[in-house]
Amino acid sequence: MKKTLGEIAEIIDGVVVGDKNTIITNVAGITDSKNGDITFVSNPKYIQYIESTKASAIIISEDQKLIVKIPAIVSKNPYLSYTKLLNSIAIEKEKHPSGISKNSAVSASAVINKNISIGDFSVISENAEIGSNTIIYPNCYIGRNVKIGEHCLIYPNVTIREDIIVGNNVIIHSGTVIGSDGFGYVPENNTLKKIPQIGIVEIGDNVEIGANVTIDRATTGKTLIGKGTKIDNLVQIAHNVQIGENSIIVAQVGISGSTKIGNGVTIAGQAGLIGHVTIGDGAIVAAQAGVIGDVPPKETVSGYPARPHKQAMKLYALIQKLPELFEELKKLKSNK
Amino acid sequence: MKKTLGEIAEIIDGVVVGDKNTIITNVAGITDSKNGDITFVSNPKYIQYIESTKASAIIISEDQKLIVKIPAIVSKNPYLSYTKLLNSIAIEKEKHPSGISKNSAVSASAVINKNISIGDFSVISENAEIGSNTIIYPNCYIGRNVKIGEHCLIYPNVTIREDIIVGNNVIIHSGTVIGSDGFGYVPENNTLKKIPQIGIVEIGDNVEIGANVTIDRATTGKTLIGKGTKIDNLVQIAHNVQIGENSIIVAQVGISGSTKIGNGVTIAGQAGLIGHVTIGDGAIVAAQAGVIGDVPPKETVSGYPARPHKQAMKLYALIQKLPELFEELKKLKSNK
C-alpha cells in the first residue's frame, strides 16, 4: 500500500485533521506502529498510547481530536473505518488459486459450475455440486452428493463428508471436519452398539467456520448452522444441534446434541452446553460457563452451573469474603 | 426407504397398533417429523410432543399406548428399536469407496490384504499392513510399520504415525492424529530439551474415535485404548494414558500423561484429568470436572477440584445460599 492520508480518508469516509499529503504505507496496532503506518483507537484501554505511538497517522473519534498531535482522520466509528481500510488492502493483496488442478481428483459425475478453483490433491466425489466462483484449496475432501454454494472459500485440509449442504459465501478454515458421525451408542450386553447417523449438516449463507472445528451430522434430520453465524477455531458442534442466524461461537466451545441456539447469541470461549437445552435470542454465555438448562432470550449467564451473570458475580464476591465470614463466626461463638 | 408399518415392526421386533399398511418413507425426531415419517419417544422430555407430532407413525413403549392417536409400534425398548431401524436404513444407504486408487501412494513393502479400499492421495508407508475389508478414505497418511486390522473405516485426512497398532472393526473419523509425540521436556540451561517419545499407541478392537482427536504415542511402552471404547471429537489423550474397555470419552475431554482409566467409565464433555491418576471401573466424571486425584470404582465426581457429585451438589446449593448467610450473620452481630 502507498496512499496519502487524504486518499485513505475518502476510502473510510472520514475527515482529515493535519497534513492530508502524509504518505501511509501500512496499517498497524497502536503499540506496534512505526513511521509510515496508520493506526486507530477504539478500545478505551489503548487511549493511553495515543501520545507515544510511532504511527504517522491515526484514525480517531471526534472526542479524541484534541489529544492527538499527529495527522489524523476523524471518524464516527473508528473501528468500522479501520475495518474498511483493511478491506481495501485485503482486496489488493488477495490472491487465491484459480483453475482446476490436474493433480485433483474430480468425479465425472460431479457438477462443476463456472469459474471454480480446485487445488492440488483435492477430491470431489460422485454427484457433488460446486457453485460458481467457489475456491477449494489443496488437500480437501468433498464427499458424494455434497452441495456447496457460490463464492465459497474452502481452505486446505478441510473434510466435508457425504450429503452435506453448504450455502453461498461460506468460508471454512483448514482442518475443519463437517459431517462426521454424531456420537451415539446404545448399551447392549455390556458393550456399546453404534447408533447409525444417517442425517446431514446444513450450513447457511455467509457462515464462517474456523480451523479444526468439528460439526457432526444428525442422527436423523439435520444439524443446522443458520445464516451469518460465525464459528471460531476448535469448536465442537454435536449431532442435531440447531444454531440460529448471526450468532457468535468463540473458540473451543462445546455444544452437545440437539441443543438449540437462537439468533444473535454469543457463546464465549471454552463454554460448554449440555444437550437438549434452548438458548434464547440475544443471550450471552460467558467464557468457560457450564450451561445445564435453558437460557432465556437476552440473558447473560456465567459460571458452573451457569447462572445469571450478576448473581454469579455476587456469589463470587461472597466467596472471596469467606475468610472473614469464618473469622466473624468464630468471634460470635467465643463471645457467647 | 419405503416400507409399511408392518414391515418395520418385523425389523424392530415390535407390535403394530393401528393400520399396519401405513406407508413410511423416512425416520425423524418427534418435533421434526412430517407426513410419511416414523418417529419415537424415549427421553421423557419429549413425551409432551406425542400429541402434536406430524409423523405418520411412532415407536413407543407399552405405557404410552393410550395417549397415542397415530399408528404406532409398541416396543419393549423404543430407543433400541429405533436404533435397529436406523441400522437397516444405514445398511441400505451405505456406500463406501472401493478399490485402490491409482492416485494413492502405496509402498512396495506394504502388506495389503484382500478387499481393501485406499482412496485418492492416501499414503501407505513402508512395511505398513492393512487388514482385509478395511477402507481408507482419501488424503490419509499411514506411517511405516503401522498395523491396521480388518473391517476398519478410516475417514479422510486421518494421520496414523509410524509403528501404531490398530485392531479390527475400528472407526477413525477425519482429522484425527494418532501417534504424535507425547509432550515431554526436561529443563536444561534455561531451555526445554525434548524427551524423545519412542513408544507407540495401541487401539483395541471395536473402538471408535471421533474427528480431530489427538492421541499421543508413549514415551516408552504404549498409550492404550481398550476394546470397545468410544471417543468423541476433539479429545486429547496424552502419552502413556491407558483406557480400559467399553468406556465413553465425550468431546473435548483432556487426559494427561500416564493416567489410567478403567472399564465402563464415562468422562463427560470438557472434563480434564491430571496425569498419573487412576479412575476406577464404572466411574463417571461429570462435564467440565477437573480431576486431580484417584476416583474409586463406580464413584461419580464433578466440579473443580472434582469431588463426589452429591457432595459437590450440596456445596453448590450452599454457595447459592451465601447471600442469606451473610445477611443472617449481619443480623446476629447487630443483635448482640
Place this chain on the structure above:
Amino acid sequence: MKKTLGEIAEIIDGVVVGDKNTIITNVAGITDSKNGDITFVSNPKYIQYIESTKASAIIISEDQKLIVKIPAIVSKNPYLSYTKLLNSIAIEKEKHPSGISKNSAVSASAVINKNISIGDFSVISENAEIGSNTIIYPNCYIGRNVKIGEHCLIYPNVTIREDIIVGNNVIIHSGTVIGSDGFGYVPENNTLKKIPQIGIVEIGDNVEIGANVTIDRATTGKTLIGKGTKIDNLVQIAHNVQIGENSIIVAQVGISGSTKIGNGVTIAGQAGLIGHVTIGDGAIVAAQAGVIGDVPPKETVSGYPARPHKQAMKLYALIQKLPELFEELKKLKSNK
C-alpha cells in the same frame, strides 16, 4: 537396542552398581518393565514400585541405592539420564522420509534448499522458501511466500497459510493449522461483517507445536511464538497473541486475541485467557483456570476467575467447610 549396563552407564554419565555386563534390550516405565528392560525412578510416587519391578536394571539417585536389589546405574539426575538414554535410542531408530516425492506439487517459484524432503501429495506454493535439511511429510500445504527455516520437521496433514514465517529447528505435528484468519467481525445492520486479517504468524527457532493446534494470523502485524516455546495438542492461539521464549502451553489451552505471555511461563491444560491481558515472566496458570486480568511475573494463579493459587486453595477449603458453617449458624440462631 542391545547394550550392556556398563555401556549405558557411559552414555548417560552414571555409575554402575551390580553386574555391569547385564544385557539391556529396551527401556520401559517401572510398572511396565520386563526382563531385559532398564527403567528409572524420578517421580516419588513410583518409588514404591522399585522392589516389585521386573526390569533387569534401574536408573536411580544416590539415596535410593540401598533399597534397590537389581543392577542399577546411580545418576545425579535419573530423569535427565533416562532422557539421554532415550535420545540415543531415538537417534538409532529415527528414519524420516528423504527426497522430494514425484507426487508432490512444488511451485516453480519456490526456493528449495539443500537436502530437503517433501512427501507425497504435499504442496509448496509460489515463492515459498524451505530451509536446508527440513523434512515435510506427506499431505501438507505450504502457502505462498511462506518461509520455513532449516532442520524443521513438519508432520503429515499440516497447513501453513500464506506469508507465515517459521524459524529453524521447529517441529510441527500433524493436523496443525498456522495462519488461519483471526476471529474478528464488526456488527453492521444486524449482521456480522468480517474484519480482514492481513497480518502474519511468526514462529521462533526451536519451537515445538503439537497436533491439531490452531494459531491464527494477526489482524495487522503478527502473532508471535517466541524461541524455544513448546505448545501441546489442540491449543488455540488467537490473532495478535504474543508468546515469549521457553514457555510451556499445555493441551487444550485457549489464548484470546492480543494477549501477551512472557518468557518461561507455564499455562496448564484447558486454561483459558481472555484477550488483551499480560502474563508476566515465569508465571504459572493452573489447569482449567480462567484468567480475566493481568498476572504478575512468577505468580501462580488458579480457578475461575483466576486468583493467586494459595488464596484460591484457601477459598476451596472454606467452601468445603460450608456445611458446618451453616450448621453452626443455625445453632447460634436457635441459642439466642
